[in-house]
Amino acid sequence: MSTPLAEVPIRPLTLRDLASCAELAADRGWPPDEHKWRLLLTAGTGYGIDDPNGTGLAAVCVVTRYGTPGAGHAGELSVIGMMLVATHHERQGLGQRLMRHAMREAGNTPLALYATRFGQPLYERLGFTVIGQNVKVRGRLLSPPPQDRLSPEGITVRTATAEDLPAIVRLDTEVFGVDRTLMITRFPAFAEQLRVAVDGSDVVGYAATWASTDADVIGPLIARDAPTAKALIASLASSTDRPLRTDIDARHEGLLAWLKEHGLDVVVTSAVMVHGTDDLPCDRGRRFAPLTMATL
Template sequence: MSTPLSELPIRRLTKDDLVSCSNLSEDRGWPREEHKWGLLLTAGTGYGIDDPAGKGLVTACVVTPYGSGLAAIGMMLVAERFSRQGIGRRLMKHVLEEAGDTPLTLHATPYGQPLYKELGFADIGRAEMVRGCLRAPEADTSTTVTTRPATAEDLQAVLRLDAEAFGLDRTHMITRLPAFADHFRVAEEDGVLTGYAAAWPNMETHVVGPLIARDTETAKALISSLSAETDRPLRTDIDVRHEELIAWVKEHGLETIAFNAVMTHGIPDLPGDWTRRFAPLSVAVG
């Protein structure tokens, strides 16, 4: 007799589950994203339920902690053959129990949003996913934003800048960027860093994230400089409040492909300074 779904054990995932997690992504019609899964399973805590028939994972998600101030939930997936049977809700309830008093955040697709609302998450914003090849902007003599490749000597300044904009210490994520990303650039003025951005490989695209900048002109300069270093299309998820930047990337070749709701649990809004936080490292980790 088969074990009821409600009794299947929930276990911690490790990097040894990389292929199984990628298979689960593929099962739901998502890209395999093995590079991203590798980061998530080493920097965060993965949870999953195994198929008792030995056919991989029934469901999985990853929680990326930022101390006791916040944790991000990402890659919440349920195998197609087990969809609409309550297994995703069970895993999410387990994650909420494990989190205790730690506030949570996630980016929700329209499909997943109703479940998260049932579990007490609230909408606090939206992110617009854009994709395409950036057409080189015409030279703008009114701005003099300087960007360059990041060096090891920039790391402490990048961490300080990131903590101000993100509102919490995410050293364990940012210090992984030089190895995780193909391109990592900073903007500076008079020797002071005013922004930074990375572009990391995801299937046929380069994802721009994080994108932290003093202002919109700095964000534009960072995106332009990253685009100049790759032949791949760019993809990024921009906070919809950054209307000027969204309009600019669309004017230069990127197109909207999706909207995700930004949601929180146990906290009315995200910490930090959203005016300098243009795009997350990934929607899976904030």
């Protein structure tokens, strides 16, 4: 006789759970993207509830911690992502159990997440508040102007090198508001492409693509301004024949309009939510897209 689901403990996930995480994502209609799960489970901490029937995982979530532990409210942030419950176990309180566990583990550290319209009511009950909106777009970038015409005067977009990594980390910390070094230093191995926008000797923007099941995902995307962001996107698009997908902060209306004019369609809009803080520490004017919706 199997253990009642309510009595199955929450446990940390390891890389041995990669296949089960991918299967659970596919069960919910999400891309399985096993290499993304590998990144999340090495750069963050996964929590799961085993299916008592012995058929994989009944529910999972991942917490990615940024900043220096002990740095205090302004120097730390935890992001909750990949909250998934198997379809045959939904509406049994597993999502709430995992969320409360993740919140206890975070302690006093501010929390952030992207919420689907289905998950938002749960997060609101747990004390999360909406601070913004995120727009997912997908498609092929059609006939953008040449990159050299998009780039602001003095800006060069090129493939990043190992020597650029310290500058990328510095820019990311400045714009994101907390230190993400442990995540950023994994980009060269994870990303299909990594580009920088350079003004003289200064890195003023960077962007990457990574391969999902159905598209190349642009993220993160950090840039001095919208024209620089467009030049980075055009550079990345020029090196792939696959559809593109990205998640743009809804406040960047001009960039969203440009993407739609050039062939990308809105897929879904989701809420940006926080707990334990009034807002994200980032510079929203230069932060255009996250690495993934699981990591912010």
